[in-house]
Amino acid sequence: xDQVTQSPEALRLQEGESSxxxxxYTVSGLRGLFWYRxxxxxxxxxxxxxxxxxxxxxxxxLKATLTKKESFLHITAPKPEDSATYLCAVQGRFGGSxxxxxxxxxxxxxxxx
Amino acid sequence: xAGVTQTPKFQVxxxxxxxxxxxxxxxNHNSMYWYRxxxxxxxxxxYYSASEGTTDKGEVPNGYNVSRLNKREFSLRLESAAPSQTxxxxxxxxxxxxxxxxxxxxxxxxxxxxx
Numbered sequence: 001x002d003q004v005t006q007s008p009e010a011l012r013l014q015e016g017e018s019s020x021x022x023x024x025y026t027v028s029g030l031r032g033l034f035w036y037r038x039x040x041x042x043x044x045x046x047x048x049x050x051x052x053x054x055x056x057x058x059x060x061x062l063k064a065t066l067t068k069k070e071s072f073l074h075i076t077a078p079k080p081e082d083s084a085t086y087l088c089a090v091q092g093r094f095g096g097s098x099x100x101x102x103x104x105x106x107x108x109x110x111x112x113x
Numbered sequence: 114x115a116g117v118t119q120t121p122k123f124q125v126x127x128x129x130x131x132x133x134x135x136x137x138x139x140x141n142h143n144s145m146y147w148y149r150x151x152x153x154x155x156x157x158x159x160y161y162s163a164s165e166g167t168t169d170k171g172e173v174p175n176g177y178n179v180s181r182l183n184k185r186e187f188s189l190r191l192e193s194a195a196p197s198q199t200x201x202x203x204x205x206x207x208x209x210x211x212x213x214x215x216x217x218x219x220x221x222x223x224x225x226x227x228x
Contacts, residue, residue: 004155034216043117043203043219044156087156091215100146100171101217103155 002027002092006104013078013111021073021086021107029093033071034101035064036087044087078111085109115139117220119204125226126194134189134223136204144207145187146171146217147179149200156203162187194227201225 005024013019025033032051036044048057050066057064061082063074073086085108089101120135138145147159158171162181176198178190187206191198201224205217 032215036219041222043221046216046218049216089156100158100161101156103157105153105155 002090002102004088004090004102004104006086006088006107008107009105010108011110013075013109015079015111015113016077018074018076018078020075021109023071023073023088023104024069025071025088025090026069027090027092027102031091031093033066034089034091035071035073036089038085038087038106047086075109078109080111080113083109083111117204117206117218119202119220119223121223122221123224125228126191127228128195130194131190131192132194132225133191134202134204134225135186136188136220137186138204138206138218139185140206140208140218141184142206142218143184143209144215145181146205146207147177147187147189148203148205149173150203150222151200159189159202191225194225196227199225199227 003026007022032049034049035047038044048064053068055066061076065072085106087106089103117138143164146161148156150156157173159177160171160179162168165184168179180188201222203222204220207215207217
């Protein structure tokens with residue numbers, strides 16, 4: 001069964017304090033691993049897609065990396081506006097639900113000034 | 114481009130009432146999806162439509178029906194609402210789930226309370 005586990009559930013950082021969020025996954029053939037940002041009361045906003053182990057993508061203070069078992073979202077020198085819930089999802093290659101995303105429960109990030 | 118739009122934004126129903134949530138996308142995407150999001154749980158797929166004219170059940174389809182009205186619009190209907198259906202509902206769309214890349218883009222959500 002495809003599964004996604006995110007840790008920690010919540011993370012509090014001081015402005016400028018770099019850290020990483022973890023997404024562990026099991027999937028029968030990975031088509032893609034997705035990171036989304038979700039602000040309170042809003043829909044998930046797409047950040048990155050990673051397709052194969054070793055791949056890395058960057059956007060401003062965020063950098064996503066992928067191994068065969070997990071993905072990390074590294075946040076460098078975060079600012080208060082980076083506060084949000086970060087969601088990880090995987091898309092499998094095989095099975096009856098090809099194309100469907102399996103989401104983790106998210107990591108709620110709070111960055112204090 | 115508005116992307117994915119959803120109506121209404123908020124709704125309160127009484128147990129047993131029915132309602133339809135509307136979703137539209139202007140990105141010419143082939144596939145559309147309905148999810149629900151509950152506290153402490155990840156987004157869960159209710160129904161999806163891989164292409165115009167087709168619909169399939171997701172992880173939690175019981176108590177819901179869907180209609181793919183045309184390529185742009187995908188509606189979710191609750192025939193007899195129950196308190197367990199209190200949730201935030203998100204619609205999403207993607208270009209082609211069978212393609213090599215297939216990112217889903219989400220709407221702003223509908224917050225539904227069933228009393």
